[in-house]
Amino acid sequence: MNITQINKLKNMLNKTVGSYFNKISHEQLILFISLAIVTFFLLLFVVGPLWEMLRSSVLNSDDDFVGLANFTEYFSSNAVWYSLKNTFTLGIVVMLVVGSLAFFYAYALTRSCMPAKGVFRVLGMAPILAPSLLPAISLIYLFGKQGVATEILLGNSIYGFIGITLGLIFWTFPHALMILSTSLRTSDARLYESAKALKISSFKTFFVITLPAAKYGLISTLIVIFTLVVCDFGVAKVIGGSYNVLATDIFKQVVGQQNFSMAAVTSLLLLLPALFAFIVDRWVQKKQQNLFDSRSVPYHPAPQPLRDGLCFVYCLLISTVILVVLGMAIYGSLVTFWPWNKALSFNNYNFAEISTYGWSPFWNSIQLASWTALLGTVLIFIGAYSIEKGRSFIRLRRFLQMLSVLPMAVPGMVLGLGYIFFFNDVNNPLNVLYGSMLLLVLNTIVHYYTVAHMTAVAALKQLPVELEASAASIKLPQYKLFWKVTLPVCLPAVFDIAAYLFINALTTTSAVVFLYSTDTIPASVSVLNMDDAGQTGSAAAMAVMIMLAAMLAKLMHLLLDKLFDNSTQAWRKR
Amino acid sequence: MQTYLRLENVVKQFGQFTALQQISLSIKQGEFVCFLGPSGCGKTTLLRSIAGLEPVTSGCIFQAGVETTHLPPEKRDFGIVFQSYALFPNLSVRDNIAIGLQNKGFTNIECINLVDKWLEIVGLLSEANKYPNKLSGGQQQRVALARALALSPGLLLLDEPLSALDAKVRSHLREEICQLQRKLGITTVMVTHDQEEALAMADRIVVMNNGVIEQIGTPQEIYEKPASRFVADFVGTTNFISVSMINQHLMRIGEDLLTVPEQLQDLAISGCIVDLAIRPESLYFCEKGKETISVNIEFIEFQGAYCQVECKLWGDLSAHSIYVNVPIREARKLNLMVQQTRYLAMDITHINAYPSEKIMLKSVVAT
Missing domain, CATH: 1.10.3720.10 (MetI-like)
Known part of the structure; x- marks a missing residue:
């Protein structure tokens, strides 16, 4: 290779790198970051555990490959x-x-x-x-x-x-x-x-x-x-x-x-x-979807x-x-x-006398449900927005679209077991999460990800397709559009998602039963334990407490909906 | 006038499908250009490429002397109006326009004044505090127009802005857009599939088909001198009449012999068959004479200002129908009746000729 060729190559490289940086705008950077977060989340907390579980099914207890021996x-x-x-x-x-x-x-x-x-x-x-x-x-x-x-x-x-x-x-x-x-x-x-x-x-x-x-x-x-x-x-x-x-x-x-x-x-x-x-x-x-279109007359x-x-x-x-x-x-x-x-x-409600945990499982559950609703709603809605309304990274967005519906197909017990395999591994740097409240929260978000994601997508689809393009043409940054238009318009859906996550986080037993520690035992698991120990009355009491909390959450949801109805949904009224 | 927007060899591919093939085009400052073509011809893709909404595969775009090929839309200077209006549904008409101004750092007073000015221009001052879905389609599109223009962009892009409106509103808004465009002198590109709209509004029309430009020209050029058979067929109505050339001066249509018009004599190789392209208004009924074609009247359709008469060449029933537009005053005088044999003459200054479709088909089969 002679010098001119090298120079030519250098020029070409400079040009492509230069044009590449030109192409990346503020908007795309934000989009990329949010897509990357969702990708990491889904890969680490859905794909990773499932893969680890699949792998374990062909290993024996000493981690040697045994093929289908386990199955036979x-x-x-x-x-x-x-x-x-x-x-x-x-x-x-x-x-x-x-x-x-x-x-x-x-x-x-x-x-x-x-x-x-x-x-x-x-x-x-x-x-x-x-x-x-x-x-x-x-x-x-x-x-x-x-x-x-x-x-x-x-x-x-x-x-x-x-x-x-x-x-x-x-x-x-x-x-x-x-x-x-x-x-x-x-x-x-x-x-x-x-x-x-x-x-x-x-x-x-x-x-x-x-x-x-x-x-x-x-x-x-x-x-x-x-x-x-x-x-x-x-x-x-x-x-x-x-x-x-x-x-x-x-x-x-x-x-x-x-x-x-x-x-x-x-x-x-x-x-x-x-x-x-x-x-x-x-x-x-x-x-x-094809059965009812805009020309149909409701019955x-x-x-x-x-x-x-x-x-x-x-x-x-x-x-x-x-x-x-x-x-x-x-x-x-x-x-x-x-x-x-x-x-x-109210003797059965006197949990402090009945079990060593006292009332802590109930408060753990409230904490779990609150964090799940908060983190989950933010992550899922921003994720759905980036996937649905982003302009670039088409391949990544399609991939994420597929990945977002995967959690629905995974039963809670299977997910929980996958988490044991994946996070209880000393070689995994995320091992520190094992037994923590954060892992319970993330696991619950994953467990109910798909329905929440689809709720968000359905709400986003109601907005005109060209809204983002219009905003770009009047130099309105996408995050401002999101804040001023998209979020207010979709607020009822956001509340729906939060309520859905909160209530399910309260009532779920399947995945979390493998993942709690003594500090983070949720109420639903403690119902199970008390029932196992023959304390049926207290188990019933705790189950009733969960139900009351869920009812309260539902009432809060309705109240919030009413409260924001005037400021964000007034335009819908004919 | 200097060039404001220049496209050089713009190519856009979606996977295997090529939506735009080597498009080169320049648009002058203050010009109103229409992209016209059937759906799927790439006109919207071209508009979106100019806006930066669709990254181009290769080629360059220059706007106001600066290369904008790879700039994201928010770094380009344009205002855009979509067929779907795309107004912010939860903001009032006033806020829809103001939000862009506020973001640009105008003070509140400036914002109010500017919004009022634009609402006045589009005639919606009384609707300022309503939500978009309380307005009619035409009114919503006016708001979208005001929103696009409020930041005084150098380029206005219109993506089928009138297609969703009904006929009366459409023609009204069409005039308003034209007037506004002239008054502001803003360079404007409009995409449309409605040829009437393009002919009425544009300074120049870009006719596109299958991702290539078929012709660029003033509405008159496009209508009177279509560069290709496609353009002749797509813009307005054109009769294609199969003609066989006997020699340089004589041609045969059906059973009749006619003199070859001067501008077609180069094409006249004896024995070859060409298609004459004649507009329905360039044909007229007259007495039988030397330069007339005998036809049989099949159907007469009343159109209000004129009658559209469908004829068949006499003695050649397999040929395409020939359509003739007869002004209503003339039609009354002629007293045309279905099944009559009549004679047609041509306005030979407005004739074009294209290779015959039949022969083209044959050559396709041969290859």
């Missing part, structure tokens, strides 16, 4: 097939029952003119405020060995299949109700008018119009319920008795036997149906005494059951010593 050993035991069969039976039964119960409840809420719709809506959603342990405890009070209505079961034990099924039906009901009422609400009135014009009976209309229109919502609901049931751990732990399921297996393998390789194999098994359900659900969601039901009456009776029945279950837990927590001393007192 695992499948050779009869207990596994028993758990597998149980898990799937539960999934399918609960899915079908909740699917139909919630469908008619949602139908009554959206398609009838029955009275007291508002009350029924609130009551139908109420179970979401309680940890999944609460219905389980309540069921013990109702149908347990010394329950108030044990004879209804005709000698069958509530511990086992019946208990888990009932508990999960109660707990997953609001999730199904939420999806189904959205899907039934967005129906096109023009179709019903056409049906009327064609003189189709209202009975047949239900089967040819209502049901097909809600088809995708229904499929989506069934899948979500199935996943929730298969991945739930709390109900099965409390009321499952000897009826083993995969989620409790993982818990036993980790906490009881310290057999991490086996737990990893079980996790993989649990991950597969969840992943499959997730993929089907994504596919269904894509289909759903408004007309009064119809027979239908409205039936709907009212049905909703009354379901709400009563919900109230009984919630009420029983509250009552049980107030009874001094079940079943011998039924005098009401």
Whole structure:
């Protein structure tokens, strides 16, 4: 290579480097930093743990590669097939029952003119405020060995299949109700008018119009319920008795036997149906969007005494059951010593006397939920904004878009186990996080990342596409646009995300059960421990405390919404 | 007039797809230029490249003598108006305009005065405190225009600003934009797929197709001397009449023999077939004569100010229909009826010729 060639190369290099620096503006730097933070977060707290778990499933306890030996050993035991069969039976039964119960409840809420719709809506959603342990405890009070209505079961034990099924039906009901009422609400009135014009009976209309229109919502609901049931751990732990399921297996393998390789194999098994359900659900969601467009006319039901009456009776029945279950837990927590001393007192709430932790689990949970809501909302909303509204780094943004939906497919137990593998490793510099409140917070954010992310994206999509370009043309920096326009417009969604994260952080048991330390034990885990120790009354009391905190949070959410409605949403009013 | 905006060999690729191929163009200070073309021709991409919203793959862009090729949009000097208005939904009309001024460091009093001035210009002073979604589409677009102009940019970019509006509002706003542009003398680039809009508003039109410039010229040049068959077809209505050249002076249309117009004599190689391009208003009905074509009237469509008459060449039913615009006064005199045989003459000063499509098709097959 001679000198001129070298000079030429140098020139070229200078030119490219120069033009590269020219290209980077203030805006892009900010965008890059926020995208980088989200990338690091998702890689470290989603991909890393999952990868570590996958790796562990092919290692033995001395960290030697053993190929699929763990799997063959695992499948050779009869207990596994028993758990597998149980898990799937539960999934399918609960899915079908909740699917139909919630469908008619949602139908009554959206398609009838029955009275007291508002009350029924609130009551139908109420179970979401309680940890999944609460219905389980309540069921013990109702149908347990010394329950108030044990004879209804005709000698069958509530511990086992019946208990888990009932508990999960109660707990997953609001999730199904939420999806189904959205899907039934967005129906096109023009179709019903056409049906009327064609003189189709209202009975047949239900089967040819209502049901097909809600088809995708229904499929989506069934899948979500199935996943929730298969991945739930709390109900099965409390009321499952000897009826083993995969989620409790993982818990036993980790906490009881310290057999991490086996737990990893079980996790993989649990991950597969969840992943499959997730993929089907994504596919269904894509289909759903095309049904209702801007030309559609929303359907408004007309009064119809027979239908409205039936709907009212049905909703009354379901709400009563919900109230009984919630009420029983509250009552049980107030009874001094079940079943011998039924005098009401606050003895069970005297946590300081009952356990060494005292009230600290409750305050830990409040702390966990607050940090999750605060950090999570900021991270998720800014992340969604950068992914959705950024101009450059197209590849990175697409990659992050895919990564953001991954957490939804990972069951809580699997995530928690992955965190043990990843963060409990002495070679990992992030090891210091293990057992800390920060790790619990980050783990909870990841666990609920996807739904929150999608809420944010949906809100951002309502803004005109060219807003950022317009701002750039009048030299308004993007962060100012974000602060003055984007954030105020999306404030209701931001509050929704915060409330969602807060409530879920309060009620979750699955992932955190592996990650707490004595200083950071959350209330939901302490419910589990107290129940395990036979202190059912205190367990109920703590579960009720969680529910109260969640209710308070929900009220705060509504209050905040009202408070900011005038200053940020006035423009929406026609 | 000096050049204000210059594009040199601008190329834009999206993966495998080339949206812009080697676009070179210069726009003079104070000029109103329209990018015209069918959807997907690359006109919006070109506008966005000028704004810096779409980084170009290669080539250079100079604005006011400075290279801006790689500058981000916020470092360039332009105002932009989009088809979707893109107003800030939660800010009042006043704040929509003021926010840019405040950010630039104008004092509050200056802001109020400037906003009032611009609202007055676009005629929306009475709506200053309303939110954008309370205004009609035309009013929203005026706010967007005022917002774009309030910072007195050197270049105004309009991305199909009138396409979302209904006909009356559209033509009204069209005039207003033109007047405003002349008054301010601001260099303006507008993207449109509406040829009527382009012809009415632009000083010069850039006709684009498949990522290349087909022709640049004044509206009159584009309309009367289309540089290609595409331009002739896309801008206005054009009849393509297949003609076979008998020799340098004689050509045959259907069954009739006509003299070859002077400007086409270079094309006339005996035996070759070309397409004559004639506008519907350059054809007129007359008595049978030496230079006329006999046609059969198929359909007469009343258009208010004129009648559009659809004819077929006499004796050649497979040929394309020929459309003739007849002013209504003349139509009354002619008393045209469907199924009549009539005779057409051509205004030979407004004829162009392009290679026949049939032959082009054949050569495509051959290669």
